[in-house]
Amino acid sequence: MNEPVLVLDGVEKGYNLGQPGEVRVLRGASLTLAPGEVVALVAPSGAGKSTLLHIAGLLDTPDAGTVRIAGQDMARASDRRRTAARRADIGFVYQFHHLLPEFTAAENIVLPQLAAGTPRAAAEARARDLLARVGIAARADHRPAALSGGEQQRVAVCRALANTPRLLLADEPTGNLDPATSDRVFAALMDLVRGTGLAALIATHNLDLAARMDRVLHLQDGRLG
Numbered sequence: 001m002n003e004p005v006l007v008l009d010g011v012e013k014g015y016n017l018g019q020p021g022e023v024r025v026l027r028g029a030s031l032t033l034a035p036g037e038v039v040a041l042v043a044p045s046g047a048g049k050s051t052l053l054h055i056a057g058l059l060d061t062p063d064a065g066t067v068r069i070a071g072q073d074m075a076r077a078s079d080r081r082r083t084a085a086r087r088a089d090i091g092f093v094y095q096f097h098h099l100l101p102e103f104t105a106a107e108n109i110v111l112p113q114l115a116a117g118t119p120r121a122a123a124e125a126r127a128r129d130l131l132a133r134v135g136i137a138a139r140a141d142h143r144p145a146a147l148s149g150g151e152q153q154r155v156a157v158c159r160a161l162a163n164t165p166r167l168l169l170a171d172e173p174t175g176n177l178d179p180a181t182s183d184r185v186f187a188a189l190m191d192l193v194r195g196t197g198l199a200a201l202i203a204t205h206n207l208d209l210a211a212r213m214d215r216v217l218h219l220q221d222g223r224l225g
């Protein structure tokens with residue numbers, strides 16, 4: 001059964017509705033993401049890309065419309081169910097790595113696995129395997145401050161995949177890197193995504209990177225097309 005990993009249907013979201021300064025950001029945004037599909041989300045600044053990713057990632061709720069993760073309707077589910085689904089099914093990568101500075105690269109990937117109940121030895125083996133797959137096995141025991149920007153971002157990608165999610169959501173994952181580094185980090189991310197068969201929605205301003213994904217969706221006037 002090839003059930004979609006993520007379905008957004010008619011999603012609406014606004015801020016300060018009915019007040020001065022009302023902004024209607026999403027106005028019926030819809031998308032379907034199949035298992036293994038990697039889709040670029042391209043939008044002008046302020047068009048609502050982060051809003052859309054937060055709703056897809058169950059960090060925020062829509063005013064109207066449906067959000068289905070792996071067949072389950074989550075838009076109006078309890079906070080507890082949404083949190084459980086987010087932990088089990090969704091990995092996030094942001095523009096800035098948000099790694100914990102006092103822990104090493106490997107520990108940053110181990111911690112979310114321990115929180116999910118994985119035994120320490122298995123979590124450490126997985127962390128080292130992920131780091132090797134993105135080409136930075138030798139940096140496993142360094143803290144983030146000792147890593148380059150591209151290395152930090154590769155660790156952040158490994159952390160997002162630590163608990164084997166079905167869906168990866170990335171908000172400008174290479175937006176903070178120079179073009180050559182951005183290219184290398186993107187290639188590592190794609191290798192990892194392709195190797196695990198998970199679905200990904202990756203926001204980017206970089207049209208060359210967007211063209212390397214399976215499909216490009218543009219967010220414009222609150223809709224996707």
Ligand SMILES: Nc1ncnc2c1ncn2[C@@H]1O[C@H](COP(=O)(O)OP(=O)(O)OP(=O)(O)O)[C@@H](O)[C@H]1O
Binds near residue numbers: 025
């Ligand atoms: N909490 C909020 N309250 C009021 N307005 C908000 C809030 N969050 C976002 N907005 C507005 O909603 C619109 C979309 O914001 P969002 O952060 O989703 O855009 P974006 O496409 O991710 O932008 P960028 O690429 O610049 O990060 C913007 O006009 C923003 O000012």
